[in-house]
Amino acid sequence: MRSMRRASLAALATIALIGGALTATDIATAxxxxxxxxxxxxxxxxxxxxxxxxxxxxxxxxxxxxxxxxxxxxxxxxxxxxxxxxxxxxxxxxxxxxxxxxTDYDDPAPAPSFYSGQTLDKGFGYITTRDGTTLSANVTFPPGTGPFPTVVEYSGYDPSNPKNTVMAQLYTNLGFAYVGVNIRGTGCSGGSFRNFEPIQSLDGYDMIETIAAQPWAQFHKVGMVGISYPGISQLYVAQTQPPSLSAISPLSVIDDTYQGTLYPGGILNTGFAVPWAKDRAEDAAPYGEGWEQPRVDAGDTVCAANQALRLQNPDPLQLIKDNPFYTKEVGDPISPMLFAKKINVPVFLAGAWQDEQTGGHFPAMLDDFTSSPHLYATMTNGSHTESLSLGVFDKYADFLDLYVGQRVPTGRKAFVAPILASVLTGVSGLTMPTGTSYAGMTYGKALSTFERQDPIRVLFEEGAADGKPAGSPLPRFEKSFKSWPIARAKATAWYLSPGKNLREKPSEAAPGKTKARSYRARPNALPKTTFTGPGSIWAVNPTYNWKQIPAGTGLGWITPPLKQTLVAVGTGSVDLWVRTPGARDTDLEVTLTEVRPNGREVYVQSGWLRASHRKLARAKSTVISPVHTNREADAKPLSRKQFTKLRVELFPFAQPFRKGSRIRITVDAPGGSRPTWSFETISHGERVQIAADRKHRSRIVLPLVAGIDVPTKAPKCGSLRSQPCRTYGRR
Incomplete structure (x- = not known):
């Protein structure tokens, strides 16, 4: 936890709040x-x-x-x-x-006069919520005279810190007023903090209505922006349906906290999810973000008073420890896919399959936005910041212009996007791809032109754009669709052989003769995939340490060279018949790769499952998308004698497998395949057997989509963003 000044703690013991912050006179006369x-x-x-x-x-x-x-x-x-x-x-x-x-979460909101009675000017200030808590906010205007189209970023990071100008500059250069607001219990905002608790959503409603009521907010409407945490927060706010919310644009988000990021397959993610929760707890401590104390020292008594409840923040690590299984009480309120149906404004959503932080499971909720009049989604291979890449930014900026600015898309994006790309990846001199031209159109014409385009975009081979430096944040080609999941995707199976092959037809071995291979589940046998080089994983061409599974600690199966190019788009299912003779449970990590004719192997996607969590939510599961209940009552140990069928979900992905390449899967103990993510696994060296015969038809099922034109030549190994390469080795 970040250190606090002793004097600050002494001051906190005498501070009280009542309908906001008490004044010095109020305290003295108590x-x-x-x-x-x-x-x-x-x-x-x-x-x-x-x-x-x-x-x-x-x-x-x-x-x-x-x-x-x-x-x-x-x-x-x-x-x-x-x-x-x-x-x-x-x-x-x-x-x-x-x-x-x-009061109750479902009680009516305050009267409009509650919001219009508040004044928020340019610069730093406070917004009062319905329970009297004040949220710190910082307002930045673009050049010119108002009123301005307005966007809001809302999170527990430091969006209201006046010295944090990066996002403000991004949106003001696009011609929007920008308001950064800290969630209660963070920064200079009052109240106590717990990740994604319901009151934060209502605060968001109050924040939106207050900002929209300001004379400088054009149309008295507000849009929301942000990536990652402030992207996720948009979903929580939008479910409350603020009347003055015009649109949201959540980038790099999650669909389900439990299965998407925190406990994938029922296995605790200690590589990203747990440290993220710990960091948020430290930031939400009194003066935890670091910028609050200088404000208080300069005389901000409201910020000082607003630290008073910080020691009442629940411990998120204890909450995680106490909930290894999914429960409706804890899990439902933090599962955006369950309340996406309440969101009734246009949505622009983007993210990456191999996102090293939030994980890339977000497409599972795209068909849940049933009340949104317009849902647009762009998906690509790449890292956490890919949702702001050059291939995404064109449509993203157009969306904000059309649905928040209510104007014909401007040319500002062509100036802003390359600068942003340079900051994130270190590559300068890039330009944004040529998109739709709205020159000479009326607003109505521009809007209808935008809305006629297929709303689901898949960008392929990000990092390998022809004529650009390898690793540049640009796709090589793209394809658009009308909906997600892709309606014409065909579930196609390959069956595990008793040897090391994947076949189009299951084994015809004689009945009664079980054919199985085995490995020792040793989580530390495979070194964790790491990355080095200038900058971070977001930069161009990081050097990955991605190794083959050591002999005896994992298994692999591979197809013959493909006779034609296949394109898979969606989730996948790896259905395995498993036995652990010396244990009653085990953790599995399944990794999908492409092996090229030259012997180089490219990472595609992974999936995870604790065997005792294998119970399927049958109404939600499909042949390519196994959904597990993850409930304690459904947990069941493995039989030591009989093989048990498990279905492991491969997280969503989009990958062309070219003619001559081979499709491969590997199975081992969790933790080594993906950068940043690691797991608190129960595997400890137990022997895991996987059967593949006439009775036990272990297989992989992928969603193949026909009609996509793929460049004949594969991209240079290592150029694909967040898809490392290694030399193929059979296991």
Whole structure:
């Protein structure tokens, strides 16, 4: 946790909030021993109490529903409360507070006058939410005189930090006013923080309505922007349906916190998800982001007061530890695919299959945006920042112009996009691909032209654009579709042989004779895939350390050379008959690759599964997309004697497998195939047997899409973004 000044802690113990921040006069006139109780949305906050004091939360006349001990900042918070009237009393002396009202998440929003009565000017300021909490915000205008089309970035990073100007410059150069707002409990915003809790969504509603009510906000409408955390936050806000929200543009997001990033296949992701949660907890500590203290030192008393509840932030690592299985209570509220149907504004979404952070599972929710009048999605191979690449930015900027700016797309994007690409990848001198020209069109004509285009775009072979430096953030070719999943995709199977081959037809070995291969599940046998070189994984041509599985610690199967070029777009399923004679459970990592005629092997995608989590949600599963329940009640150990069928989902991908190349899968213990991601695996050297015979038809099923023109020559090995190469070796 980031260090805090001792003087700051002492000051926090005397600070209280009431409908926002108390003034110095309010604090000075408070009688000794007094404390403040504030009702919120399904929460109650106690402030300005005596550190170490025992307290009780009382519902109605005399029902104790919670207890606690006041922290060193003089605060305590109760969460997940039913609406109603509550008081707080001390356990010694029985001093009691006045009644505080707790409202419900589903209660009506405040009247429009609540929002129009607030003033937010250029520069740093605060937005007041329905429970009186203030959110820090920073407003930046583009050149010219307003009103301006306006976009908002909302997250627990530091979007309201006046010195963080990167995103502000990006959007103001596109001609938008930019407002960066910190989620409650972060930066200079008040309240207590827990990742993606419901009150943050309602705060977002209040934030949107307040910003839209400002005289400088054109049309009194607001769009949302942001990548990763501020991309995900857009989904949470948009589900509340703020009347003044015009559109959202979530980039590099997740569809389901549990299965998409935190517990893929039921296995805890300790490489990215856990450290990310830990970092957010540290940032949300008092003065945790670092920029708050200088503001307080300069006289920002609101920012100082807003640190008061930070010690009441729940421990996210404990929450993760306590929930190794999926539960509706914890999992549903943080699964955007379950509430995407509530989003009723146009959506532009983009991301990468091999995203080393959020993971690339996001396309699973594209068909859930059933209330959005327009959903546009662009997907590509690449890294976490690929959603801002040159191949994406053209349509992205057009979307913002049309749906937020309500104007004909401007030429500003051609200036902004190459600069952004240079910052992210280190390559200068690139230009944005020529897109649709709207020159001479009216706004209505431009909008209808945009909307006539197929909304689902797949960019292929990002990094290998002809005539550009290898690794440049540009695709080699693309294809658009009307919907996702691709309607004409044909599920095509290859069967594992008793040897090392993938065949179009299953083995015809005689009944009763089980044919199986085995390996030892040793998670540390395969070195983790790492990357080195100037810059980061987002830069051009990082050098990957991606090794073959050591002998005896994994298995591989491969097709004969392909007789024609095949293009797979979507998820895949690897269906395996597994037995662990000496264990009752095991963790599996399946990796899909392309082996070229020259013996070079290209990474495509991976999937993971803890065998005890194999129970399928049958109503959701398809032949190419196994969906697991991940519920504790459905967990079941493996038989030591019988082979058990498991279906491992390959995360979404799009890959051309050219004529002469071979399709390969490998199976081993988790952790080595993908940069950044690693796992808390239960595998410890157990023997894993995989059967492939007439009775046990282990197979891989891929979604092949015909009618896509693929350049004949394969791209240079190592040029594809986030798709490392290695020398093929049989296992």
């Amino acid at each position: 009688a000794p021993g007094d404390f403040v109780v504030r009702g919120s949305v399904n929460q109650v906050y106690l402030l300005d109490a005596t550190a170490g004091q025992g307290v009780e939360l009382v519902a109605g006349a005399n029902k104790v529903v919670g207890t606690g001990t006041v922290d060193t900042a003089g605060s305590f918070a109760w969460r997940e409360l039913d609406p109603g009237s509550y008081t707080v009393r001390t356990t010694s002396g029985r001093a009691a507070s006045k009644a505080a009202t707790v």
